[in-house]
Amino acid sequence: xxxxxxxxxxxxxxxxxxxxxxxxxxxxxxxxxxxxxxxxxxxxxxxxxxxxxxxxxxxxxxxxxxxxxxxxxxxxxxxxxxxxxxxxxxxxxxxxxxxxxxxxxxxxxxxxxxxxxxxxxxxx
Numbered sequence: 001x002x003x004x005x006x007x008x009x010x011x012x013x014x015x016x017x018x019x020x021x022x023x024x025x026x027x028x029x030x031x032x033x034x035x036x037x038x039x040x041x042x043x044x045x046x047x048x049x050x051x052x053x054x055x056x057x058x059x060x061x062x063x064x065x066x067x068x069x070x071x072x073x074x075x076x077x078x079x080x081x082x083x084x085x086x087x088x089x090x091x092x093x094x095x096x097x098x099x100x101x102x103x104x105x106x107x108x109x110x111x112x113x114x115x116x117x118x119x120x121x122x123x124x
Contacts, residue, residue, distance in 0.1 A: 010070040012104050016111030018062045018078045018095050026062025027115055030095070031055055031081040034066070034074040037101045047077045047088035047096075055086065073101040078113050093117045 018027045033052030041049050053074070056066045064078075080092035088094055095113035102111065 010068050012069040012071055012106065012108070013065060013067040014069065014102070014104055014108045014111060015063070015065040016113065018058050018064070018113045018115055020093075021095075021114045021116040026058075026060070027078075027080075027093075028058055028060045028062060029080075030058045030062070030064075030078045030093075030115065031086070032058060032064045032066065032076070032078045033086070034069070034076055034102075034104075037073045037075055039075075043075070043099050046075055047079055047094065049087070051086055052077075069104045071104055071106075073103055076102050076111065076113070078115060080115075090118065 018030050018032070019025060020027055032055065033047070034054040035046050035050055035052055039046060039050055054066055054069060056064050058064045076097055078095040079088045082092055083089065093115045095115040
């Protein structure tokens, strides 16, 4: 079911896959999120501080499909979101396209994201 607050329903979509950076295994139940590119939050803090505009979740094969999107530029992040707060927590794996926006248009390429964990505490 889709709702609209106006006379027009946005109809664009993106799709892709998320895999583990070390094993290449598909990652199920990752939250895939699109964020406003005009945010005042610095790029590396977006998933920690901002709420996403659009969200979806990966299936067992690590695949996602986001429908009913408005055309435009977005930052894309995928996060493990273990506590379901729609934000990245330090102990959660994440995937993103470094400091670039994606464009949602009539024709969109398949998006492949590779997830990793922040292991700053493990470095010696």
